[in-house]
Amino acid sequence: MKRLAIVGSTGSIGKQTLEVIKKMRDHKVVALSCGHNFSLFKDQLLDYKPEYAAAIRDTGELKRDFPEITFFSGVEGIKEMLEAANPDVVVNSASGAVGLRYSLKALEVSKRLCLANKESLVCGGKLLVKRAAEKGVEIIPVDSEHSGIFQLMHGEEERPEKIFITASGGALRDYPLVKIENALLEEVLKHPTWSMGNRITIDSATMVNKGLEVIEAHYLFDYEEKNILTYICRNSFIHGGVIYKDGVIKMHLGKPDMKIPIAYALSYPARKYQADYMDITEMSLSLEKVDYKRYPALELAREIVGxxxxxxxxxxxxxxxxxxxxxxxxxxxxxxxxxxxxxxxxxxxxxxxxxxxxxxxxxxxxxxxxxxxxxx
Ligand SMILES: NC(=O)c1ccc[n+]([C@@H]2O[C@H](COP(=O)([O-])OP(=O)(O)OC[C@H]3O[C@@H](n4cnc5c(N)ncnc54)[C@H](OP(=O)(O)O)[C@@H]3O)[C@@H](O)[C@H]2O)c1
Incomplete structure (x- = not known):
C-alpha cells in the first residue's frame, strides 16, 4: 500500500480523490488537510483515520474529538503535516497560488506529486519543474486535458510538434456577447459539462482557466505558446491531443469525469481504476475555434506565457x-x-x-x- 497525503481533501478534487482511493484500494490515506470546512473534514477523519491532519483554521476543537490523530494548523502547519507523514504520494488539490508552497514541500518529502493545483505551475513553473528533476520526483498532472496529453505522449519516442487542450466554453458560451458583461453568478455557475469548485467554474466562463492551463502546459510539457492550441469541445469528450510532424493527430477521449485522471495520476503507469466507458457511436466528436471576442482572458494569457x-x-x-x-x-x-x-x-x-x-x-x-x- 502506498502512503498517500491529500492537501485540500474537502474540495471537489479532494473528495473525488477519496472516492477513487476507496475503489482502487492501493493507497493508505496517512494525511488529510482542509481549509475551513470542518463539518465535512470530521466525516473524512472518521472514515479514513489518517495519522496526521491539518487545516488552515485552528485545529484545537478537532484535537479533542480525534486524540489519536496528530494535528497541525495554518499554511505552515499543512507543510509540517506533509513532512511528518512521510508519504509516497501527495495529491495537491488546494486551490490558489498558496498551492505552490505545498507542491514544493511535496517534492521534498514524497516520490510523486499528483498535481491538480495548476497555480503551482503558473506561479512557480520553472522552479517546480527544476526542483522535481533535481529530486527525482514525478509530477503527474491531474487536470484532465494535461492528463490526456501526458497519456498520449507516454511511450512515444518522437515529441509531437503541437499539442492541444480543449475547453467546454463554460456557462456563457452561447450568450449574446452584449449580455455577457452583466451575467449573474447563478448563470455563470451552471457549467455545461463538468461539476467543479466555484472558482474554476467561473474561470471556465471567462476562460481564465484555459489561460492558466496553457501556461501549465508550457511548463509541464515544455512547449512554446504558439504550439499549444486551444479548441472548444462542447461535450468535453475530447480532452486534448497531440499532432505529429507526419500529420498524425492523436486525441484523448473520455467522459468528463475527474475521477479518471485522478486515478491515472495515482496508478500511473498502470491503469487500475474501473469505470464505465462510453458508447463511441453516441459521441459527437467536434472541435470549434475559440473566439477571443468572447474570451479575451485566454488571449491575454497567451500573450504572457513564459x-x-x-x-x-x-x-x-x-x-x-x-x-x-x-x-x-x-x-x-x-x-x-x-x-x-x-x-x-x-x-x-x-x-x-x-x-x-x-x-x-x-x-x-x-x-x-x-x-x-x-x-x-
Ligand atoms: N474541480 C475540478 O474539477 C478541477 C479540475 C482540474 C483542476 N482543478 C484544480 O484543482 C485545484 C482545486 O480545485 P477544486 O475545484 O477542487 O477547488 P475547491 O473545491 O475550491 O477546493 C479547494 C480545497 O482547498 C482547500 N483550501 C482552501 N484554501 C486553502 C489554503 N489556503 N491552504 C490549503 N488548502 C486550502 C479547501 O478547503 P475548505 O473547502 O475546507 O475551505 C478545499 O479542500 C485548483 O487548482 C483547480 O484549478 C480542479
Whole structure:
C-alpha cells in the first residue's frame, strides 16, 4: 500500500480523490488537510483515520474529538503535516497560488506529486519543474486535458510538434456577447459539462482557466505558446491531443469525469481504476475555434506565457476578481478588466527564488484591491 497525503481533501478534487482511493484500494490515506470546512473534514477523519491532519483554521476543537490523530494548523502547519507523514504520494488539490508552497514541500518529502493545483505551475513553473528533476520526483498532472496529453505522449519516442487542450466554453458560451458583461453568478455557475469548485467554474466562463492551463502546459510539457492550441469541445469528450510532424493527430477521449485522471495520476503507469466507458457511436466528436471576442482572458494569457511575473499577476488578480464577483462587488465583465489592469501594471520579470514569487503574488493582490476601487 502506498502512503498517500491529500492537501485540500474537502474540495471537489479532494473528495473525488477519496472516492477513487476507496475503489482502487492501493493507497493508505496517512494525511488529510482542509481549509475551513470542518463539518465535512470530521466525516473524512472518521472514515479514513489518517495519522496526521491539518487545516488552515485552528485545529484545537478537532484535537479533542480525534486524540489519536496528530494535528497541525495554518499554511505552515499543512507543510509540517506533509513532512511528518512521510508519504509516497501527495495529491495537491488546494486551490490558489498558496498551492505552490505545498507542491514544493511535496517534492521534498514524497516520490510523486499528483498535481491538480495548476497555480503551482503558473506561479512557480520553472522552479517546480527544476526542483522535481533535481529530486527525482514525478509530477503527474491531474487536470484532465494535461492528463490526456501526458497519456498520449507516454511511450512515444518522437515529441509531437503541437499539442492541444480543449475547453467546454463554460456557462456563457452561447450568450449574446452584449449580455455577457452583466451575467449573474447563478448563470455563470451552471457549467455545461463538468461539476467543479466555484472558482474554476467561473474561470471556465471567462476562460481564465484555459489561460492558466496553457501556461501549465508550457511548463509541464515544455512547449512554446504558439504550439499549444486551444479548441472548444462542447461535450468535453475530447480532452486534448497531440499532432505529429507526419500529420498524425492523436486525441484523448473520455467522459468528463475527474475521477479518471485522478486515478491515472495515482496508478500511473498502470491503469487500475474501473469505470464505465462510453458508447463511441453516441459521441459527437467536434472541435470549434475559440473566439477571443468572447474570451479575451485566454488571449491575454497567451500573450504572457513564459513571463513569470505577469503569469503570477494574472492568477492573483483573477483570484481577487472572482471573490469580488461572487460577493456582487463587480460584474462578470469586471473580472477580465481587473486582470488586464493588474497584468499591465506588473513589470515583466523573472523571480529569482520562491520569496520573490510570493512577493509578486502579494503585490499583485494589493494592486487588484486598489484597482477595484478605481475601476468601480
Ligand atoms: N474541480 C475540478 O474539477 C478541477 C479540475 C482540474 C483542476 N482543478 C484544480 O484543482 C485545484 C482545486 O480545485 P477544486 O475545484 O477542487 O477547488 P475547491 O473545491 O475550491 O477546493 C479547494 C480545497 O482547498 C482547500 N483550501 C482552501 N484554501 C486553502 C489554503 N489556503 N491552504 C490549503 N488548502 C486550502 C479547501 O478547503 P475548505 O473547502 O475546507 O475551505 C478545499 O479542500 C485548483 O487548482 C483547480 O484549478 C480542479
Amino acid at each position: 513571463i513569470p511575473s505577469k503569469q503570477i499577476a494574472y492568477n492573483a488578480a483573477d483570484e481577487i476578481a472572482v471573490k469580488y464577483f461572487e460577493r456582487g462587488a463587480i460584474n462578470f465583465g469586471g473580472i477580465f478588466k481587473l486582470i488586464k489592469r493588474v497584468v499591465e501594471l506588473i513589470p515583466e520579470g523573472e523571480p529569482r527564488d520562491f520569496d520573490e514569487i510570493i512577493e509578486i503574488d502579494r503585490y499583485s493582490r494589493e494592486l487588484a484591491k486598489k484597482e477595484v476601487a478605481k475601476l468601480w
